[in-house]
Amino acid sequence: MPQKDLYEILGVPRTASQEEIRKAYLKLAHKYHPDKTGGDKASEEKLKEVNAAYDILKNPEKRAQYDQFGSMDGQPFQGGFGGGFGGSGFDAPFDDFFDMLFGQSGRRRSGGGHPGKDLEFNLSITLKEAAFGAKKKIRFNRMETCGDCKGSGAAPGSRPEACSQCGGSGQVRVAHGFFSVTRTCPQCRGAGSTITKPCRACSGHGMVKTTRELAVDVPPxxxxxxxxxxxxEGEPGSGGAPRGDLYIYLEVQPHELFVRDGTTLICEVPITMAQAALGDTIRVPTLDGEAELKIPPGTQSGAHLRLRGLGMPDLRGYRQGDLVVKVQVETPARLTRQQRELLQQFEKAGDGRAYPLIEAFRSKVKRLKG
Ligand SMILES: [Zn+2]
Ligand SMILES: [Zn+2]
Known part of the structure; x- marks a missing residue:
């Protein structure tokens, strides 16, 4: 089902101010509110649609992203690809990110001929690029219509000649007892013409291998x-049919510090025994720098401390994930003499209440012994 333009849903022009959008939304939300409509299904759907549209347009960032990438009615918009990169070959950029977002395909085929072949490209990016988005330059090979023969395969100055076997129809009649059946001509394979003098540039194939360079916007x-x-950006179609598309498959490289779980980033950070016991404020790495993290006194090894909004963004731009710091308390491995003495004193100075886990465990063991 084709989906509607978000501005259309709210009944505002694309140039509407945030305030105009807000007013239009309030009006519609009021109009379709169950209190007004008695809760009929159509109004309920309408309200959902209005809410969803407002959810995006009320946020200037999301709105800009929507404006940039496309509308819900399938009209191609100035998109994130190409733009100032010798990027002339296409005018309807689209990607699956928006297919997913707006549930439609940006592609329409016109009749006649065969659409060009789709191409695939594997692109490896860093976690940081996945988080913040990136403009990547890619190079790939693709077949192009031969410029020398304009795709005919015949040497310049010559022309493909009508096939001698089928006379140009591409089909031959073959006798079969009393009947005769029509078959694809074996000599020209249905093309109706044969090339007597093949084009040198493409050996008569009509296509040549070229290298294409392209700037690709990887969304956050x-x-x-x-x-x-x-x-x-795929291969050219025949008979006026559109070119194929280029599919870019992304691979995010593993990071040495962060493990990703959806929009959450997990970073294991070692701290000292004293920091864990006394509490401290430490600096922890983030994807693009550092952040301060407060370690509360009495933090246990394995504790998860959360830094809001410092994880990965949601592909739809709805929310930003968190950075979860997994605290690892490191037991000192080599003690100086003084440290050893201090720790012995430290243990003796205890009042037996410092370690509730140990206390609980011991009493359990004691109880079970009976
Ligand atoms: Zn050629
Ligand atoms: Zn033929």
């Missing part, structure tokens, strides 16, 4: 397995 939030589609 992608993950390994995410697929971007660049419309019209």
């Amino acid at each position: 939030g992608v993950d390994t397995g995410s697929r971007l589609r660049v419309t019209g």
